[in-house]
Amino acid sequence: MSHIDNIPSTPGKFKMDKSPYIHHRLRWHSSSIAKLTFWSFIFLGLILVFFFRSPSTAPSSTSPSSDLSRRSLRTNSWGGPTWEKRVKSSAKIRSRNGISVLVTGAAGFVGTHVSAALKRRGDGVLGLDNFNDYYDPSLKRARQALLERTGVFIVEGDINDMALLKKLFDIVQFTHVMHLAAQAGVRYAMENPSSYVHSNIAGLVSVLEVCKSVNPQPAIVWASSSSVYGLNTKVPFSEKDRTDQPASLYAATKKAGEEIAHTYNHIYGLSLTGLRFFTVYGPWGRPDMAYFFFTRDILKGKSIPIFEAANHGTVARDFTYVDDIVKGCLAALDTAEKSTGSGGKKKGAAQLRVFNLGNTSPVPVSDLVSILERLLKVKAKRLIMKLPRNGDVQFTHANISLAQRELGYKPTTDLQTGLKKFVRWYLSYYGSGKKSAQ
Ligand SMILES: O=C(O)[C@H]1O[C@H](OP(=O)(O)OP(=O)(O)OC[C@H]2O[C@@H](n3ccc(=O)[nH]c3=O)[C@H](O)[C@@H]2O)[C@H](O)[C@@H](O)[C@@H]1O
Numbered sequence: 177m178s179h180i181d182n183i184p185s186t187p188g189k190f191k192m193d194k195s196p197y198i199h200h201r202l203r204w205h206s207s208s209i210a211k212l213t214f215w216s217f218i219f220l221g222l223i224l225v226f227f228f229r230s231p232s233t234a235p236s237s238t239s240p241s242s243d244l245s246r247r248s249l250r251t252n253s254w255g256g257p258t259w260e261k262r263v264k265s266s267a268k269i270r271s272r273n274g275i276s277v278l279v280t281g282a283a284g285f286v287g288t289h290v291s292a293a294l295k296r297r298g299d300g301v302l303g304l305d306n307f308n309d310y311y312d313p314s315l316k317r318a319r320q321a322l323l324e325r326t327g328v329f330i331v332e333g334d335i336n337d338m339a340l341l342k343k344l345f346d347i348v349q350f351t352h353v354m355h356l357a358a359q360a361g362v363r364y365a366m367e368n369p370s371s372y373v374h375s376n377i378a379g380l381v382s383v384l385e386v387c388k389s390v391n392p393q394p395a396i397v398w399a400s401s402s403s404v405y406g407l408n409t410k411v412p413f414s415e416k417d418r419t420d421q422p423a424s425l426y427a428a429t430k431k432a433g434e435e436i437a438h439t440y441n442h443i444y445g446l447s448l449t450g451l452r453f454f455t456v457y458g459p460w461g462r463p464d465m466a467y468f469f470f471t472r473d474i475l476k477g478k479s480i481p482i483f484e485a486a487n488h489g490t491v492a493r494d495f496t497y498v499d500d501i502v503k504g505c506l507a508a509l510d511t512a513e514k515s516t517g518s519g520g521k522k523k524g525a526a527q528l529r530v531f532n533l534g535n536t537s538p539v540p541v542s543d544l545v546s547i548l549e550r551l552l553k554v555k556a557k558r559l560i561m562k563l564p565r566n567g568d569v570q571f572t573h574a575n576i577s578l579a580q581r582e583l584g585y586k587p588t589t590d591l592q593t594g595l596k597k598f599v600r601w602y603l604s605y606y607g608s609g610k611k612s613a614q
Contacts, residue, residue, distance in 0.1 A: 254333055254340055260347055263302055266329035267348040271298025275509065278350045278394070280304045280383065281357030282323065282330045283316040285462045286399065286453070286501060290354055291328045293502045294509075302348060303330030304340075305357065310364070310371075311463045318605075319460055335379040341386040352509050355383050355398035358430075361464050362403060362567040365425035376429035380436055388444035393515035395447035395527075397508045400434055402454040402494070402534065402572045403427035412575035415452075415530050424567025434530060441528040445517030449508045449527070454534030454574045458498030458594055459601030466541065467495070467595065470548055470556070471602055479557035482541055485570045491563055492538040492571040497589035497597075504533040507583035534574020535587045547592055551599040 267276050277294055281287040282303025294301045303323060307316050320330050333340040335357045344350075359368075359375040380398070387394055405413045407421040422428040437448040457467050470480050483491045513527040545556050563570065579585035 254331060254343070259331075262329045263331065263344065263347050266327065267300040267302040267350070269298065269300040274299045275351045276300035276302075276348060277352045277354050277509065278302050278304060278344060278348070279354045279356065280335050281355075281399075282328065283307060283320050284356060284360075285319075285458075285460060286456060286498065286505070287354075287356040288319040288323060288460055289458075289498050289502045290356065290505045291323055292326055293506060294354075295323075295326050295328050297506075300348070301328045302344065302350075303328055304333060304335065304344070305330050306334040307332060310359065310361070315460075315463065322460075336374065336382050338382050338386055341383065342390075345386060345390045349392065350394045351392075352512065353383065353387060353394045353396045353398075354505065354509065355380070355396055358399060359426070360462065362424045362426050363564075364464065366566050369425050372425050372429045376426075377432055377436070380433050384436065384440045384446065387515075388440060388446055388517065389520045391518040393444070393446055393517050395449075395509075395512035395515055396437075397449045397451065397505065397512060398433070398437070400450040400452045400530065401427065401430040402452050402532070402574065403567075403569070404431045404434065404452060405572065406569065411571070412536060412573040413532060413534075414575040415532060415578055423569050426567060438528060441526055443522060444520065445515055445522035445524060445526040447513050447515040447527045449512055449529040449531070451504060451508060452530065452532045452534075452574075453501060454494040454496045454532065454572055456496050456498055456501050458598055461498070461598060467544060467548070467598065468602075470545060471552065471599065472606075474545075474548055474552055474554050474556045477554075477557070479559045480545065481559045481561045482545060483561055483563040483568065485563050489570060490540045490542075491568070492540045492573075493544075494534040494536060494538045494572045494574050495544065495591050495594070496533065496535040496574075496587060497591075497594035500535065500585075500587035500589055501533055504531070504579060504583060504585045507585055511583060529582070531579040531583060531585070532574040532576050533579060533585065534572070534576055535590075536574050536576050537590070538571055538573045539591050544591065544595075547595050548599070551596055 269276050277299055279287055279291045279301055282291045283305035287303065287305070291301050291303055305316065307313050323330060331340070331344065335341070357375065357379060359371045365372050384396070387396055402413065403424060404419040404422065404427055405417060406419065406423045406427055408417050408419070410417050419431055422431050434450050437450055440446045441448045457465065461468050463469060473480050485491055508531065516522060516524040516526040545558065549556050576585060576587070
């Protein structure tokens with residue numbers, strides 16, 4: 177059973193507090209005008225104090241494009257004694273030999289599962305997430321509520337906000353950073369390319385810049401992607417295979433991330449481990465992924481596009497269940513060696529690793545649909561389509577022997593079992609049709 181399966185999946189129903197609304201008739205006596213003027217000044221003063229107090233509410237010096245600012249750099253508020261207390265309490269190590277981890281993208285799919293697992297074993301965990309609207313933010317809020325119940329606080333902010341990152345390191349001496357914040361999705365990269373550069377390149381650099389300059393430097397584990405194998409045809413994909421033919425901008429930004437990791441390891445002695453995730457699925461998953469929106473659309477009676485390659489070639493993925501991925505992430509954190517530098521200076525060679533985390537048994541997308549049909553007891557309206565030229569590759573298949581050897585990684589959940597858990601979660605979260613994923 178998933179470690180967060182047993183937590184009620186219904187999103188918190190937020191009751192809006194109705195403010196006491198009392199109607200007064202204003203009588204325009206001179207005393208009332210004086211009072212009104214007095215209170216107006218007080219109110220104005222409060223607004224000014226509010227704006228000058230918090231550093232994060234000042235306009236960002238990087239001035240992102242309007243689309244990015246809408247999606248991620250909203251006026252997040254942070255700072256203040258209550259906020260710092262929450263940060264400290266969430267990051268506090270509660271077990272012997274525990275670690276203290278900053279999890280970026282903590283309200284994301286993998287981030288939520290990893291944060292919950294770390295907290296459960298007594299590690300200190302602080303989340304960071306910008307709650308952007310790439311997909312329904314209410315799902316991210318529900319994940320946040322779930323984590324809050326386990327004692328994980330998610331700071332609302334962007335990884336590009338270096339002042340915020342520095343502040344977090346001022347408050348907590350993180351031993352590790354689990355960097356999962358990213359712009360995910362292969363096909364969306366053609367719609368919004370700059371969001372990939374913003375999160376997966378600029379955001380990664382800002383995280384590494386802060387990590388290299390703090391003392392002690394944390395060890396960093398971060399999410400790369402199976403998509404870096406791109407047009408590689410040698411199967412199963414091994415870490416030694418070529419990754420210089422990305423098929424999407426998403427893949428190119430993850431590949432760039434791996435090169436950037438090399439640079440920060442080389443110059444600053446940061447301990448860096450990149451994990452190439454293979455199509456991760458499961459409860460609390462991402463609605464932009466095929467298994468998720470296929471479920472929604474099958475239940476709605478809508479047709480689902482199933483891609484096939486040229487000459488009716490099968491499109492397949494090495495679908496990997498989220499609990500297996502979580503085990504891989506925790507093992508990567510536990511085996512990460514310390515960074516060697518301090519205060520921006522390298523003191524010696526540091527660890528640099530890359531691992532495949534897959535299931536190592538690819539399944540055709542049409543078989544995924546058959547499993548969903550059986551679990552949902554609804555026949556899908558299949559629309560077979562030619563694999564569009566928008567970044568998708570025909571198949572993925574992980575060779576996991578390196579992760580097996582170094583991390584003790586051993587996936588145990590097959591697609592049928594994992595999807596059963598997903599469908600159970602989906603139905604309890606959204607209901608069987610009335611309320612459905614957007
Ligand atoms: O392994 C990875 O690195 C990547 O896995 C997924 O990317 P993808 O495998 O493309 O996952 P889906 O978008 O859920 O697609 C799964 C399969 O369904 C197929 N598909 C997708 C959409 C659709 O309408 N029809 C369809 O047949 C795709 O071609 C693919 O073979 C994630 O979305 C990426 O963020 C992640 O980095």
